[in-house]
Amino acid sequence: MPELPEVEVVRRGLARWVIGTTIDEVEVLHPRPVRRHEAGIDDFVSRLNGATVLDVVRRGKFLWLSLDSGEALLAHLGMSGQLLLEAPDAPDEKHLRVRLGLRGGTGRELRFVDQRMFGGLAVVDLVKTPDGGPGGLGGVPAEDAPVPVGLPGEPAGDGPVEGEYTAGEALIPVPVAHIARDALDPLLDVDLLAARLRRRETGLKRALLDQTLISGIGNIYADEALWRAKLHYARATETLNRPTLNRVLAAAQDVMREALAQGGTSFDSLYVDVNGQSGYFERGLDAYGREGEACHRCGSQMRRETFMNRSSFFCPKCQPKPRSGRF
DNA sequence: ATAACGCCCTGTGTGC
DNA sequence: TGCACACAGGGCGTTA
Numbered sequence: 054m055p056e057l058p059e060v061e062v063v064r065r066g067l068a069r070w071v072i073g074t075t076i077d078e079v080e081v082l083h084p085r086p087v088r089r090h091e092a093g094i095d096d097f098v099s100r101l102n103g104a105t106v107l108d109v110v111r112r113g114k115f116l117w118l119s120l121d122s123g124e125a126l127l128a129h130l131g132m133s134g135q136l137l138l139e140a141p142d143a144p145d146e147k148h149l150r151v152r153l154g155l156r157g158g159t160g161r162e163l164r165f166v167d168q169r170m171f172g173g174l175a176v177v178d179l180v181k182t183p184d185g186g187p188g189g190l191g192g193v194p195a196e197d198a199p200v201p202v203g204l205p206g207e208p209a210g211d212g213p214v215e216g217e218y219t220a221g222e223a224l225i226p227v228p229v230a231h232i233a234r235d236a237l238d239p240l241l242d243v244d245l246l247a248a249r250l251r252r253r254e255t256g257l258k259r260a261l262l263d264q265t266l267i268s269g270i271g272n273i274y275a276d277e278a279l280w281r282a283k284l285h286y287a288r289a290t291e292t293l294n295r296p297t298l299n300r301v302l303a304a305a306q307d308v309m310r311e312a313l314a315q316g317g318t319s320f321d322s323l324y325v326d327v328n329g330q331s332g333y334f335e336r337g338l339d340a341y342g343r344e345g346e347a348c349h350r351c352g353s354q355m356r357r358e359t360f361m362n363r364s365s366f367f368c369p370k371c372q373p374k375p376r377s378g379r380f
Numbered sequence: 381a382t383a384a385c386g387c388c389c390t391g392t393g394t395g396c
Numbered sequence: 397t398g399c400a401c402a403c404a405g406g407g408c409g410t411t412a
Contacts, residue, residue: 056406085389114406132389132405148390169389171406255383264407272405362386363405 055130057235057269058309059317059332060114063136066327068109070138070159071118075105076126078154086134086150086167089127089228090175100124100176101153110223113235113268117177117226124176127226128165131172137164138327179224235269236305247298250290256379257293258286258365261305270305273341274312276366278305280340283371286360287378311337340366 055063079098081087090097104120111117116136117125128136137146138161141154151165151174165174234241246267250260260266261275270278279286281304284297293301317332325331339349344357348368358365360380 129406131407133391167389168391169404171389253382259384262406361384361405364403 055134055317056114056271056274056309057237058274058312058334060111060116060130060269061237061313062317062326062332063130064109064111064116066138067116067118067136067163070161070327071106071155071163072108073106074155074158075103076101076120076153076163077103077156078152080152081150082152083150083170085170086165086173087175089173090177097174097176101126111235112225112229112238113232113264114271115226115229115232117229119179119224120176123179125179125224125226127175127177127228129172131167131169133169134165134167134172135325135329136327137166137325137329138162139164175228177226177228180227180230182223182225182230232264233266233268236267236302236309237269241267243299243302246302247295250293250298253290254379255290256286257284257288257290257301259361259379260290261301262361267302269309272363272365273338274305274309276340277308277338279372280367281308285372285374285378286365286367287380288375289377289379292375308337340368342366 079101081094081098084094087094087097100122101120104122104124104126106118107121108119109116110119115127115129117127119125128134130136133148138159140160141162146164146166148166148168149164150167150170153163153165155161155163165172167173233246249266253260253266255263258275258279261270261278262272275286278301282297282301284301312332312334315332315334315337316326316330317334340355343355343366344364346355347353348355348371351368351370353368353370355366356369358367
């Protein structure tokens with residue numbers, strides 16, 4: 054459930070502390086989180102040992118460390134994944150899956166902790182993006198990156214911030230090549246998105262969750278965006294005119310920027326930054342998880358419906374069901 | 381080709 | 397008390 058803001062919080066933490074460090078003493082404690090590395094665990098370990106981190110980049114919910122070997126360590130947090138920077142002598146987490154030593158940094162090691170193991174790590178090749186640029190936030194050139202000093206939790210220097218996107222000859226991991234630019238990507242092509250939505254025969258929430266159309270939006274922020282835009286989840290995408298599309302897109306961007314400014318949303322201890330700290334945006338939610346509570350806009354009782362094997366929360370008055378919706 | 385379903389995982393909460 | 401089951405849901409392989 055970490056969505057764009059939560060993953061970006063992690064990316065910023067990693068960018069600040071691991072760029073310039075060299076990976077060593079990689080230890081895989083459970084095979085499943087490395088299942089996407091098809092050449093096997095030994096190959097995963099040997100490709101990482103001795104590699105130096107040049108950059109930390111994100112597109113949608115995918116995150117990767119670009120390495121001086123020309124490859125990338127690709128990470129997806131899935132439902133419950135965490136990337137933590139910890140002292141090597143800190144006790145192992147119950148669900149610690151992969152440990153990566155880091156030389157030349159703060160002395161902390163990088164840990165991939167994942168209870169449900171929907172997420173994972175893989176060392177993958179990079180390819181040039183068809184439209185140039187890595188997408189998402191970040192992509193800061195290594196030479197401009199802050200030198201890791203001090204300890205996590207005691208920020209030193211300026212980390213990458215929104216707007217520091219750099220276009221150019223950027224590369225993207227092969228498994229991410231089919232993922233669309235994300236909702237906060239300055240190079241998101243809204244005209245292209247509009248054209249693809251018009252041709253789609255599906256419901257609006259399905260489209261918002263389709264990472265090949267627009268990425269970074271998950272179940273929580275989809276519901277929040279629809280509530281803010283006063284649109285029903287089953288609204289047929291081919292009936293969306295451009296102002297309405299702009300409205301829901303702006304709502305998604307607004308709510309994710311607000312969440313990012315709060316350090317992300319946290320419902321429990323699963324969604325944390327590299328220091329294990331939770332965000333504070335939960336209080337800012339208007340739709341997700343509010344079944345039976347009063348709509349923050351009109352006071353009607355919020356409803357929950359099961360859809361796509363997920364819960365959808367909405368206000369039945371502000372977001373009326375369309376006559377011919379697509380579920 | 382597109383659209384949608386089902387599976388993978390584990391811990392928590394609920395009902396019988 | 398213990399057991400069964402629903403739920404959380406992103407991404408991808410399979411099916412229609």
